[in-house]
Amino acid sequence: MIQFRLDSRSGVPTYMQLVLQVRQAVRLGVLRPGDQLPTVKEVVETLAINPNTVLKAYRQLDGEGLVEGRRGQGTYVTQGIAATTAADDGSLREELLSWVRRAQGAGLDEEDIDALVASVTREAFTGRVA
Amino acid sequence: MTAPVTVTGPTTRSAVRAVGLGKRYGSRWALRDCTFDLPAGSVTALVGQNGAGKSTLLHLAVGLTEPTAGRVEILGSSARRQPRDVLPRLGFVAQDHALEPRFRVADMLEVGRRLNPRWDAALAREHLARLGIPLGQRVGGLSGGQRAQVALTMALAKRPEILVLDEPAAALDPLARRELLRMLMGAAADTGLTVLLSSHVISDLERVCDHLVILAAGEVRLTGPTDEVVAAHRLLSGPRTEPTAVARMHHVVSENHTDRQTTLLVRSTRHVYDSRWRVDEIGLEEIVLGYLSQTAPGKDVTE
Numbered sequence: 001m002i003q004f005r006l007d008s009r010s011g012v013p014t015y016m017q018l019v020l021q022v023r024q025a026v027r028l029g030v031l032r033p034g035d036q037l038p039t040v041k042e043v044v045e046t047l048a049i050n051p052n053t054v055l056k057a058y059r060q061l062d063g064e065g066l067v068e069g070r071r072g073q074g075t076y077v078t079q080g081i082a083a084t085t086a087a088d089d090g091s092l093r094e095e096l097l098s099w100v101r102r103a104q105g106a107g108l109d110e111e112d113i114d115a116l117v118a119s120v121t122r123e124a125f126t127g128r129v130a
Numbered sequence: 131m132t133a134p135v136t137v138t139g140p141t142t143r144s145a146v147r148a149v150g151l152g153k154r155y156g157s158r159w160a161l162r163d164c165t166f167d168l169p170a171g172s173v174t175a176l177v178g179q180n181g182a183g184k185s186t187l188l189h190l191a192v193g194l195t196e197p198t199a200g201r202v203e204i205l206g207s208s209a210r211r212q213p214r215d216v217l218p219r220l221g222f223v224a225q226d227h228a229l230e231p232r233f234r235v236a237d238m239l240e241v242g243r244r245l246n247p248r249w250d251a252a253l254a255r256e257h258l259a260r261l262g263i264p265l266g267q268r269v270g271g272l273s274g275g276q277r278a279q280v281a282l283t284m285a286l287a288k289r290p291e292i293l294v295l296d297e298p299a300a301a302l303d304p305l306a307r308r309e310l311l312r313m314l315m316g317a318a319a320d321t322g323l324t325v326l327l328s329s330h331v332i333s334d335l336e337r338v339c340d341h342l343v344i345l346a347a348g349e350v351r352l353t354g355p356t357d358e359v360v361a362a363h364r365l366l367s368g369p370r371t372e373p374t375a376v377a378r379m380h381h382v383v384s385e386n387h388t389d390r391q392t393t394l395l396v397r398s399t400r401h402v403y404d405s406r407w408r409v410d411e412i413g414l415e416e417i418v419l420g421y422l423s424q425t426a427p428g429k430d431v432t433e
Binding site: 006008011013014015040041044045046047048049050051052053054 | 171172173308311312313315316318319320333334336337338339340357360411413
């Protein structure tokens with residue numbers, strides 16, 4: 001079972017934070033096929049959030065085929081997410097590390113680097129310069 | 131007069147519907163030309179500053195006051211004209227909680243049982259036990275948070291289909307506020323309860339509410355599902371300028387200027403072609419503040 005948490009300042013919609021945490025837990029093997037997600041009521045009472053938000057997150061995960069709602073029983077993980085082999089052997093991580101070292105060398109501090117990575121990532125995924 | 135903006139119309143059964151609703155006290159309109167529609171099962175925040183007309187609107191909805199203009203229906207009927215259809219299905223938690231301070235908690239529950247045919251005594255006792263509120267305690271000796279919990283418990287034990295709360299958390303500290311919202315959301319998860327709550331505190335409404343009605347100076351400035359409201363707004367920042375060119379393409383909700391910089395809250399999903407503007411997404415809280423800080427009502431055409 002996983003415990004959700006919320007970052008109210010992240011700007012990421014609440015339902016999407018739940019979706020991302022389930023995906024992450026499945027990717028890291030914290031959640032395995034057959035594991036049950038917390039019930040809507042449990043999530044709602046822990047986080048004091050709207051039940052429709054939890055339902056929306058679970059519907060999205062269901063649509064992705066990651067979990068399956070079983071009537072009257074709850075929501076269960078149906079499949080794992082295969083982490084990319086590249087990330088497994090660490091080459092992406094190494095490249096990123098050497099890039100971060102270069103950025104450090106160029107005088108960027110941690111906050112500058114975070115901001116730059118976030119901006120480039122967003123640009124790559126949305127095609128929009130933020 | 132404002133053209134109230136509806137981001138999208140509800141698609142499901144209506145729980146609260148106001149059409150041209152208005153209330154005048156003497157020569158002053160406390161509420162004017164309010165139109166909105168909230169679907170069953172939704173959790174709606176009615177936000178606005180003190181004096182914006184929130185309590186007036188809620189009192190009209192639950193039938194405590196007679197409208198001067200228009201109408202408001204709860205579950206398809208008027209609480210004032212068809213009280214037998216509405217009142218047994220409606221819970222109302224007033225701002226002052228309407229609890230008798232000399233009564234013990236158990237006495238309040240007894241009052242509830244006698245007044246409500248659908249009273250769920252087991253649910254009331256279970257709720258209070260879980261909160262650690264002793265039944266023998268006098269209401270006057272409870273903390274503000276506990277009184278709010280007792281008032282909410284009483285409303286939930288009625289087993290209502292719709293619950294209306296006037297500033298339920300206004301006087302509570304952050305922890306008590308969170309506890310109250312937990313209980314409220316738990317009830318909504320259990321029964322599909324429709325919730326309409328007013329609040330001038332907007333900090334954690336984003337996690338609780340899925341619909342929004344923004345009220346300012348007695349008029350509805352914006353209404354719609356919160357995720358669509360968030361998706362429909364952008365923050366533009368750029369060099370100091372008058373927003374006339376932007377306003378041709380996008381609806382400008384509010385504008386802020388310093389010597390060098392102009393910041394605009396716009397309602398639009400269209401692309402901004404002028405590269406001098408930096409375009410940012412904006413959270414619900416800031417959107418609400420943008421509408422509340424509007425000096426003149428946003429006269430506009432719905433996109």
